[in-house]
Amino acid sequence: MTVTHQPRSDYPSIVESSLAALDLDVKTRLLSGQDLWSLPALPQIGLRSLVMSDGPVGVRGDGWSSDDPSLTLPSPTALAATWDPETARRAGQVLAQEAHRKGVHMLLAPTINMHRSPLGGRHFETYSEDPLLTARIGGGYVTGVQESGVAATIKHFVANDAESLRFTVNNQVPARALREMYLAPFEDIIATARPWAVMSAYNSVNNTTMSAHRDLQVGVLREQWGFDGVVVSDWLAARDTVAAAEGGLDIAMPGPTTVFGPALAAAVRAGLVAESVVDNAVRHVLLLAARLGLLRGAAPMAPESERPALIDGPALARDIAARSFVMVRNENASLPLRPSTIGSVALIGCAARDARVLGGGSATVFPAHIVSPLDGLRAALPAETILTYAVGADTRDGLESATTGFALSALLRDEAGRVLAEQPLTVGRVRWMDNALPGGIDYDKLSSVELVDTFTPRESGPHQFGISGLGAFQLRVDDRAVFDGVHELAEDADPFEALMGKPTPHGSVALEAGRTVTVSLRNTTPKGGIGPIQGVSFGLALREPRTDDEQLLTEAVTAAAAADVAVVVVATTDTQESEGFDRTDLRLPGRQDELVARVAAVNPRTIVVVNTGSPVELPWRDDVSAILLTWFPGQEGGAALAEVLLGQREPGGRLPTTWPSDLADAPVSEVTPDDGVLRYDEGIFIGYRAWQRGQVRPAYPFGHGLGYTDWSYDGIGLDARTARIRLRNTGGRRGREIIQLYIAAEEFDAARPHRWLAGFAAVEAEPGADVEAEIVLPDRAFQIWDTKCDTWTVVPGNYHVQAGRSVEDVRVSTTIRIDAAG
Numbered sequence: 001m002t003v004t005h006q007p008r009s010d011y012p013s014i015v016e017s018s019l020a021a022l023d024l025d026v027k028t029r030l031l032s033g034q035d036l037w038s039l040p041a042l043p044q045i046g047l048r049s050l051v052m053s054d055g056p057v058g059v060r061g062d063g064w065s066s067d068d069p070s071l072t073l074p075s076p077t078a079l080a081a082t083w084d085p086e087t088a089r090r091a092g093q094v095l096a097q098e099a100h101r102k103g104v105h106m107l108l109a110p111t112i113n114m115h116r117s118p119l120g121g122r123h124f125e126t127y128s129e130d131p132l133l134t135a136r137i138g139g140g141y142v143t144g145v146q147e148s149g150v151a152a153t154i155k156h157f158v159a160n161d162a163e164s165l166r167f168t169v170n171n172q173v174p175a176r177a178l179r180e181m182y183l184a185p186f187e188d189i190i191a192t193a194r195p196w197a198v199m200s201a202y203n204s205v206n207n208t209t210m211s212a213h214r215d216l217q218v219g220v221l222r223e224q225w226g227f228d229g230v231v232v233s234d235w236l237a238a239r240d241t242v243a244a245a246e247g248g249l250d251i252a253m254p255g256p257t258t259v260f261g262p263a264l265a266a267a268v269r270a271g272l273v274a275e276s277v278v279d280n281a282v283r284h285v286l287l288l289a290a291r292l293g294l295l296r297g298a299a300p301m302a303p304e305s306e307r308p309a310l311i312d313g314p315a316l317a318r319d320i321a322a323r324s325f326v327m328v329r330n331e332n333a334s335l336p337l338r339p340s341t342i343g344s345v346a347l348i349g350c351a352a353r354d355a356r357v358l359g360g361g362s363a364t365v366f367p368a369h370i371v372s373p374l375d376g377l378r379a380a381l382p383a384e385t386i387l388t389y390a391v392g393a394d395t396r397d398g399l400e401s402a403t404t405g406f407a408l409s410a411l412l413r414d415e416a417g418r419v420l421a422e423q424p425l426t427v428g429r430v431r432w433m434d435n436a437l438p439g440g441i442d443y444d445k446l447s448s449v450e451l452v453d454t455f456t457p458r459e460s461g462p463h464q465f466g467i468s469g470l471g472a473f474q475l476r477v478d479d480r481a482v483f484d485g486v487h488e489l490a491e492d493a494d495p496f497e498a499l500m501g502k503p504t505p506h507g508s509v510a511l512e513a514g515r516t517v518t519v520s521l522r523n524t525t526p527k528g529g530i531g532p533i534q535g536v537s538f539g540l541a542l543r544e545p546r547t548d549d550e551q552l553l554t555e556a557v558t559a560a561a562a563a564d565v566a567v568v569v570v571a572t573t574d575t576q577e578s579e580g581f582d583r584t585d586l587r588l589p590g591r592q593d594e595l596v597a598r599v600a601a602v603n604p605r606t607i608v609v610v611n612t613g614s615p616v617e618l619p620w621r622d623d624v625s626a627i628l629l630t631w632f633p634g635q636e637g638g639a640a641l642a643e644v645l646l647g648q649r650e651p652g653g654r655l656p657t658t659w660p661s662d663l664a665d666a667p668v669s670e671v672t673p674d675d676g677v678l679r680y681d682e683g684i685f686i687g688y689r690a691w692q693r694g695q696v697r698p699a700y701p702f703g704h705g706l707g708y709t710d711w712s713y714d715g716i717g718l719d720a721r722t723a724r725i726r727l728r729n730t731g732g733r734r735g736r737e738i739i740q741l742y743i744a745a746e747e748f749d750a751a752r753p754h755r756w757l758a759g760f761a762a763v764e765a766e767p768g769a770d771v772e773a774e775i776v777l778p779d780r781a782f783q784i785w786d787t788k789c790d791t792w793t794v795v796p797g798n799y800h801v802q803a804g805r806s807v808e809d810v811r812v813s814t815t816i817r818i819d820a821a822g
Contacts, residue, residue, distance in 0.1 A: 015286040018045040027282045028264040033255030036433045037062045046296020055109025058365030061102035064431030069368035071313040078324035078631035080127035081653035083738045085140030092144020094311040099150045106151040112138040112185045115657045117668040121163035121582040124359040124613025128656035129687025135188035142193040149302035155199035162671035163582045169673045170204040173680040179785035196229040202237045211238045217248030230284045245273045250281040257532040321633040321640035326653035327706045334625035336647025344386040346563035348556045350395045351571035351611045361579020367635035376638030392556035393595040399466040399503040399541035402428030407454045415447040429539035449526040453519040460513040461545030468503035469538025471525040478517040482507035503541035561602040571611035582671045586617045586663045596620045615659040654705035661699040688807045689753040703806035709735035713811030721777045725803045729765040736764045741775045746798035782818045796820045
């Protein structure tokens with residue numbers, strides 16, 4: 001996919017005339033956020049304020065609370081599992097549609113960092129362990145966003161592949177690995193999809209912090225790759241005025257106080273930064289504004305009349321989810337289920353009822369509704385099919401934001417206690433910036449915020465209540481004082497813990513199922529923040545009564561033994577997969593592994609649904625009949641799951657990353673810096689490139705995935721650089737196959753992988769039909785980064801061109817000769 005979003009011919013003159021009308025103070029102010037999410041308007045040149053918002057699974061808008069719901073798509077790992085750039089493109093289109101609805105011009109997505117280790121905390125928010133697959137999916141996403149008139153921001157530039165000490169870690173990355181693995185997807189997307197923005201990372205690379213890394217942000221990004229968009233800092237990442245300006249940073253976020261603005265103007269006047277450096281940055285910002293139609297006289301790159309047709313968001317979310325599900329095991333054709341032959345189904349697992357649809361951190365959005373697996377199966381199964389539900393194992397290892405059973409509102413009061421505004425809530429969590437309070441009230445007049453609720457418990461017993469956020473709190477439940485005290489940020493805490501930190505438990509109250517009680521959480525010092533990020537951020541949290549684990553397991557086993565089919569949904573929690581920290585293991589929380597083993601022992605037709613954003617250990621994988629990986633499937637995940645389980649849709653996904661049997665087998669398991677330094681000593685050997693070198697095999701290899709039909713690979717031919725692969729659908733139903741094309745050097749070279757991905761394509765066919773796929777071999781497939789000459793160089797020789805179903809399942813092969821000229 002190649003898209004040429006070249007600037008219109010009139011943009012340069014418009015940008016230059018606008019720039020000439022600005023003085024130094026105004027120019028430097030334009031390079032600094034005016035608040036958390038936007039740049040200032042400049043009426044004197046007809047420049048409107050540019051609004052940014054986090055993604056990548058939804059568009060949150062310029063707020064951070066549940067009072068403005070967002071369409072919620074499946075996680076990036078799910079999107080990559082489709083192996084379909086066109087699906088990614090449609091995802092970008094619908095998110096741009098959401099952005100327009102919310103007044104957002106620039107989406108801070110996609111994240112195209114690498115799956116260096118399965119322990120990476122934001123593994124779910126990135127695509128793959130392979131740079132080519134990452135580039136193709138990310139490029140499709142960027143294209144969809146920008147052809148719809150919204151700027152996409154590829155992030156985090158670069159080597160931002162773990163969360164431990166993320167603000168200060170110094171990642172030591174060898175030159176070849178940096179080029180071939182970590183810079184490669186950025187380079188590809190810039191060449192093919194031409195994103196309008198890049199976000200610099202928090203971390204340092206080879207001793208220089210990325211927001212001031214001139215070699216990479218200017219030397220590589222602009223001079224070598226020809227990037228003409230803006231470079232925006234990650235939030236609070238820019239720390240030094242002169243270094244950031246000279247290092248190629250254009251925008252320092254958030255505002256109003258940053259290292260740019262008045263500080264940059266002062267540096268210019270002091271002779272520390274040339275005004276031409278400021279002018280170049282301003283040109284980049286004005287060009288972005290012109291592309292978006294925010295600058296007087298500049299027509300947008302994608303006018304409304306030329307944008308893609310409107311998309312049904314929930315329908316697309318459901319479609320992407322089904323396409324992303326990866327079936328890694330299906331013994332004796334256990335799936336799909338045929339309701340006509342099944343009288344009863346036992347659905348088991350916390351996540352079957354309380355679905356986990358997205359990962360934690362800045363990627364969090366709030367869907368208007370969620371279809372859980374229980375909801376989906378109830379709606380899809382025939383009325384005569386008996387569906388029973390059992391929790392099975394309690395995975396809740398902490399408190400969660402108040403949702404189910406609560407009727408919530410926030411009361412904002414002034415110093416005299418007068419109510420300034422009332423805001424209904426769907427979740428017991430508020431995140432309001434100082435300029436975006438409910439009702440448009442004046443931040444300076446705000447004195448307290450109270451969450452007032454009625455709560456109807458669904459279980460009897462002790463309910464543990466807690467609080468997240470900072471400030472002085474008073475918590476009352478059922479007219480009982482539970483807490484009266486102050487929350488403060490620990491000295492060594494992640495600065496964003498105030499916004500995204502875990503709740504603290506404060507007391508337990510015995511409640512009766514079905515009896516409604518009142519709950520009040522009052523914050524008498526609600527205003528605060530981190531540096532320039534000022535606002536209100538706190539929440540009410542709850543942990544429902546814990547039933548004895550053994551009782552839950554016994555109930556689940558009893559239900560499974562009595563059913564024709566047992567479907568067990570296992571999942572991680574938001575204390576395992578979230579921004580701000582890395583994982584320490586790959587185990588499922590609680591007694592879920594034991595649950596699966598005990599259910600499988602009594603029901604030979606046990607199907608396990610794995611609801612995680614990234615790999616987990618599956619010690620029971622050979623003892624169950626089928627395993628379906630559903631990632632974080634977005635708001636419509638339960639509906640998509642029902643369609644796939646019942647055979648209305650085929651599980652369309654393939655693994656975008658290797659799943660190890662055990663963490664000890666993973667090639668890279670070190671994500672914690674040593675004395676502030678994290679060494680990428682493995683070089684290019686991450687993911688399947690590393691697995692090929694070892695003696696231990698993974699649980700499921702890169703590219704693996706099963707469908708509901710069978711395929712034969714009947715041959716492969718080459719026409720110059722185009723590979724043609726012939727297939728036949730040998731099964732009994734229409735199906736979709738993803739053909740993966742790998743390259744392997746005929747003469748083994750220890751410095752290169754055994755084989756590497758060179759392309760892929762999807763085909764569909766009816767039973768018995770023949771089909772042909774064409775895949776063009778890119779030049780880069782035969783090149784390596786020459787560290788002596790600092791350039792890409794062709795490695796001549798004979799290469800095997802191999803097509804198959806995964807990196808370990810090659811079906812057909814041919815040979816190509818590559819000479820030194822490429």
